[in-house]
Structure formats: structure tokens, C-alpha cells
Amino acid sequence: MTEEYTVKIGTRRSALALAQTDLVIAALSKAAGPSVKFEVHSMATMGDRDKTTPLPSLGKGLWTSELEAKLVNKEVDVIVHSLKDMPTSLPEGCVLGAVTQREDARDVVVFPRRQGGEYKALKDLPEGSVVGTSSVRRAAQLKRSYKGLVFRDVRGNIDTRLAKCDDENGGYDAIILAAAGLLRLGYDERIGQYLESSTEGGGLLHAVGQGALGLEIREGDEKIAELIKAAVDEDTMMAAFAERSVMRTLEGGCSVPIGVETKWVEDEGEKKLRLKVAVVSLDGKKAVDGERTEKIANLEEAEALGKSLAEKLAREGAQEILDAINKLRESAPGALKVSDA
Numbered sequence: 001m002t003e004e005y006t007v008k009i010g011t012r013r014s015a016l017a018l019a020q021t022d023l024v025i026a027a028l029s030k031a032a033g034p035s036v037k038f039e040v041h042s043m044a045t046m047g048d049r050d051k052t053t054p055l056p057s058l059g060k061g062l063w064t065s066e067l068e069a070k071l072v073n074k075e076v077d078v079i080v081h082s083l084k085d086m087p088t089s090l091p092e093g094c095v096l097g098a099v100t101q102r103e104d105a106r107d108v109v110v111f112p113r114r115q116g117g118e119y120k121a122l123k124d125l126p127e128g129s130v131v132g133t134s135s136v137r138r139a140a141q142l143k144r145s146y147k148g149l150v151f152r153d154v155r156g157n158i159d160t161r162l163a164k165c166d167d168e169n170g171g172y173d174a175i176i177l178a179a180a181g182l183l184r185l186g187y188d189e190r191i192g193q194y195l196e197s198s199t200e201g202g203g204l205l206h207a208v209g210q211g212a213l214g215l216e217i218r219e220g221d222e223k224i225a226e227l228i229k230a231a232v233d234e235d236t237m238m239a240a241f242a243e244r245s246v247m248r249t250l251e252g253g254c255s256v257p258i259g260v261e262t263k264w265v266e267d268e269g270e271k272k273l274r275l276k277v278a279v280v281s282l283d284g285k286k287a288v289d290g291e292r293t294e295k296i297a298n299l300e301e302a303e304a305l306g307k308s309l310a311e312k313l314a315r316e317g318a319q320e321i322l323d324a325i326n327k328l329r330e331s332a333p334g335a336l337k338v339s340d341a
């Protein structure tokens with residue numbers, strides 16, 4: 001007889017988080033069959049509640065810590081996260097048990113739906129145009145290529161940010177979002193331009209883990225570890241482990257300008273993982289870039305690839321850039337925000 005049991009799934013309460021949780025439950029229940037039931041436990045985290053403090057000042061774990069407390073005391077058994085919101089070092093007793101197949105990992109430009117919203121690409125925006133983003137990674141990389149643009153914070157969930165972009169009096173000429181969130185919520189038609197390393201006029205490397213979901217579980221919970229294997233996409237998981245290893249090695253959190261891009265490529269008849277990394281100063285004036293392509297067979301090799309490329313970039317100037325940012329964080333936390341003003 002198959003054992004019947006209920007799995008409690010923790011998630012944030014935003015529309016995107018709930019949609020992502022539904023995707024995971026669909027995959028897990030298909031594999032587990034009718035004997036396993038799923039129960040959603042949603043909550044607003046600090047990042048959801050505090051809508052005014054610039055993200056870089058809220059610190060690590062703003063989307064995850066409160067859910068992790070519930071995981072440890074067994075109020076939930078699995079947490080479904082946007083992988084990019086998960087710090088690279090997890091609390092004692094918590095592990096990243098599964099990484100799902102990736103939605104489009106790129107960042108995109110959304111233009112306003114109103115008079116003045118007729119642009120198709122960042123390079124067409126007139127000098128002085130205002131681009132909304134609360135991510136120092138996005139702003140720093142774009143400042144590198146688009147000297148005439150002005151960057152300004154924009155907070156809130158995806159619907160809020162789209163509304164601010166469309167608002168006549170909002171002051172934004174474009175905003176930057178992750179493709180994944182827009183696609184998962186069905187806002188495909190809001191995507192005005194895809195940004196990637198090869199974008200004409202100036203591209204952007206995405207956040208570590210962007211577009212993938214991370215399933216966090218209790219360390220040693222073998223039953224749940226086995227169950228969630230059904231949600232794993234091996235290629236995404238190895239790529240994500242390489243990306244997270246870059247971030248961990250450079251000791252960056254979500255508020256540092258580190259961009260990555262990973263792609264599985266065919267190289268000399270073999271399947272290899274190509275990892276690109278960019279570390280950029282807040283003003284976009286200094287940057288260190290690197291790329292490495294290697295055959296990767298497991299998570300340990302993926303982490304080693306990320307670590308070795310990150311260590312090389314640290315020696316080539318990335319450490320200096322990050323040290324300056326960390327110093328600023330200590331002396332003037334408020335300075336770590338996007339707005340040029």
C-alpha cells in the first residue's frame with residue numbers, strides 16, 4: 001500500500017510566487033501520484049512588507065529568512081523560491097534540494113503604454129531618459145554602455161512596477177524586469193527588448209539564478225529530498241550551481257553588481273557549460289569580465305568552474321570593485337541605491 005501524506009509548501013504571497021508554486025506542485029503531484037497531497041502556506045516576507053527602503057539596504061535574506069524559520073520548525077516541508085532571491089549561503093539545517101527548468105533567464109526592457117512609449121530599444125531613448133530599476137547590477141551594467149540615460153529606483157511587485165511605468169506622472173521612460181516573471185504571469189506582450197551579453201548598443205548579464213526556481217528543504221529530510229527530485233532539471237541545476245559559486249566566491253549578495261550568463265554549448269563534439277561573468281562598479285566606469293567553457297558532469301564540477309573563474313576575476317580587479325562597494329555599505333548604507341539623483 002502506498003503511504004498517504006501531506007507536504008506543506010511555503011511560498012511568498014505575490015502573484016508570481018503563487019504561480020511558481022502551482023508549477024512546482026503540478027510537477028511534483030504528477031510524479032508522486034494521488035497518495036501525496038500538497039498544502040500551500042503563503043506569507044508576506046520583509047521584502048514584500050517594506051516597500052520603500054531601497055533593496056540594497058534591506059540586506060540578505062529579505063525574501064527568504066522568515067520562510068526558512070518555518071522550514072526549520074517544520075511548519076513547512078519545502079519552500080519554493082525564485083532562485084535569484086536565495087542567498088548563496090543558507091542557514092544551518094537548510095539545503096537547496098532542487099533547481100527546476102529555467103524560464104528565459106534574460107532581463108528585458110518594458111516601455112510605457114502611453115504617449116512617449118513608442119521606443120523599441122534602449123539605444124533609441126533620448127538623452128536624459130529615465131530608466132527604472134532597483135537593481136544595482138542592472139543599473140551599473142547599463143551605465144557602462146548608455147551614458148546619457150538616468151537611472152531611478154522602482155519598487156513593488158511586477159504589477160506595481162508595470163503600473164508605475166505606464167503612469168503619465170511616474171517619470172519613467174522605461175523599466176527593466178526579468179523576462180521570467182513577465183512570462184510566468186502572462187505579460188509576454190509587455191516585453192519591449194531582450195537584453196543579453198550580445199545586445200546591440202549595450203547588453204546585460206542577468207542575476208545569478210534568474211529564471212529558475214529553487215526548492216529549499218531541511219537537511220537530512222530524505223523523504224522530501226527524494227520527492228522533489230521530480231522537479232529537478234539537471235542542466236539548469238548544474239548551471240545554477242556554477243552561477244551561485246561565482247557569487248559565493250566573490251562574497252556578493254543580491255545587492256552587488258555581478259552579472260552572469262550560462263549556456264550549454266557544443267564544443268569540439270562535446271557538450272560543455274559556458275559561463276560568462278561581469279563585475280561592474282556602481283557608476284559603470286570600472287568593469288572586469290570573464291568567460292570559461294568546460295565539460296561539467298556534476299554539481300561539484302559546476303561549483304569548481306564558478307569558483308575558479310571568480311577567483312581569476314577577483315585577481316584581475318573584481319575584488320577591488322567589490323571592496324569599494326562593501327566599504328560604502330558600511331559607511332553610508334543609503335548610498336547603495338540606484339538613483340543617480
Ligand SMILES: NCc1[nH]cc(CCC(=O)O)c1CC(=O)O
Pocket residue numbers: 082083084085176177178179180181209210211212
Ligand atoms: N527580486 C524580485 C524578483 N524575483 C524574481 C523575479 C523574476 C523571476 C526570476 O527572475 O526568476 C523578480 C522580479 C524581477 O526581477 O523582475
